[in-house]
Amino acid sequence: MGDLLTVENLTISFRTDEGLITPVQDVSFSVQKGRTLGLVGESGSGKSVSTKAVMRLLPGSAVIAPDTRMHYTAKDGQRVEVEKLDPRSRAIRRLRGGEIGMIFQEPMASFSPVYTIGNQMIEAIRLHREPNKRQAREIAIAMLERVGLSDPATRIDQYPHEMSGGMRQRAMIALALSAGPALLIADEPTTALDVTIQAQVLDLMRELQRDLGMGMIFITHDLGVIAQIAQDVAVMYLGTIVERGPTAEVIRDPKHPYTQGLLAAIPSLDRLNARMTPVPGDIPSPTERPTGCPFHTRCVHAIAGLCSARTPREIAPEPGRAVRCWLHDEAGRSAA
Numbered sequence: 001m002g003d004l005l006t007v008e009n010l011t012i013s014f015r016t017d018e019g020l021i022t023p024v025q026d027v028s029f030s031v032q033k034g035r036t037l038g039l040v041g042e043s044g045s046g047k048s049v050s051t052k053a054v055m056r057l058l059p060g061s062a063v064i065a066p067d068t069r070m071h072y073t074a075k076d077g078q079r080v081e082v083e084k085l086d087p088r089s090r091a092i093r094r095l096r097g098g099e100i101g102m103i104f105q106e107p108m109a110s111f112s113p114v115y116t117i118g119n120q121m122i123e124a125i126r127l128h129r130e131p132n133k134r135q136a137r138e139i140a141i142a143m144l145e146r147v148g149l150s151d152p153a154t155r156i157d158q159y160p161h162e163m164s165g166g167m168r169q170r171a172m173i174a175l176a177l178s179a180g181p182a183l184l185i186a187d188e189p190t191t192a193l194d195v196t197i198q199a200q201v202l203d204l205m206r207e208l209q210r211d212l213g214m215g216m217i218f219i220t221h222d223l224g225v226i227a228q229i230a231q232d233v234a235v236m237y238l239g240t241i242v243e244r245g246p247t248a249e250v251i252r253d254p255k256h257p258y259t260q261g262l263l264a265a266i267p268s269l270d271r272l273n274a275r276m277t278p279v280p281g282d283i284p285s286p287t288e289r290p291t292g293c294p295f296h297t298r299c300v301h302a303i304a305g306l307c308s309a310r311t312p313r314e315i316a317p318e319p320g321r322a323v324r325c326w327l328h329d330e331a332g333r334s335a336a
């Protein structure tokens with residue numbers, strides 16, 4: 001399977017009143033056609049800003065480092081260098097929505113409250129797929145039906161506020177898929193929903209991803225959700241990917257102490273009475289990023305004099321796996 005999106009050495013800084021902060025440092029990942037990459041990490045680890053950089057949606061205060069490379073393969077097979085696109089170009093409009101769709105935790109971030117769901121979907125379909133208005137409306141109704149909305153021919157003329165939270169979430173997925181994107185970025189799309197609806201929306205997204213053969217990036221702080229939806233996972237900590245690989249392997253045999261901590265924190269049915277074991281300590285703020293390995297301040301295995309001083313490189317402990325940790329880098333340790 002070919003790479004749909006490749007991000008290499010993404011480093012993002014923001015100019016703030018307190019000076020320059022760098023919440024994302026040297027992040028690399030790729031998404032394959034027909035697969036889901038789960039991006040998991042605690043709040044503030046840089047998941048959202050990393051994907052916003054791909055969509056070129058960062059505010060003017062953001063600075064992307066010059067050696068960052070981001071490219072995707074467009075539907076027509078062309079390779080597009082995202083970081084080189086002119087912000088006012090047609091290519092940017094094609095990228096957002098047409099090539100890469102995005103859904104958020106809060107559907108109102110996608111919808112305008114003053115237009116009907118149908119108006120917004122039809123506009124996206126006409127822009128990217130089918131200029132004929134009547135046919136675009138038919139595609140929109142079929143899409144609303146596909147995401148499980150009853151009576152889609154009536155619902156299409158409703159305003160977002162006329163729908164329940166779960167229905168609005170489904171309508172937002174339909175809107176993002178209207179333009180037929182090859183890649184869907186889903187930023188905590190089920191976090192705000194109650195547990196039953198969360199499970200239904202997760203099922204729906206898994207089905208859609210499989211049926212439409214899309215690539216997907218699924219952002220969450222919950223490794224349990226990743227286990228259900230993503231074939232591949234990248235674990236982020238304080239702006240760095242500390243571990244990535246196929247989800248089943250990472251869960252069976254986590255290499256990084258942070259991944260091990262996240263897994264131990266998931267309550268399981270046979271351990272419901274046991275105390276949850278969250279990773280001790282708090283995630284430092286990006287303005288106080290520790291030197292060396294960013295996780296060393298919370299790591300029970302930190303090697304004195306090394307982990308606090310030198311940043312581990314990414315190494316492959318096994319084919320298909322990657323980890324940034326001195327514990328796994330014998331050659332690096334002896335050279336240090």
Ligand SMILES: Nc1ncnc2c1ncn2[C@@H]1O[C@H](COP(=O)(O)OP(=O)(O)OP(=O)(O)O)[C@@H](O)[C@H]1O
Pocket residue numbers: 014016021023041042043044045046047048049050059061221286
């Ligand atoms: N416009 C901005 N200016 C300055 N700092 C910012 C800006 N946007 C984001 N950040 C900082 O970047 C860091 C990463 O934020 P991001 O929203 O990507 O985290 P996240 O992992 O998605 O967390 P959450 O799960 O809470 O959404 C945070 O510390 C945040 O304060």
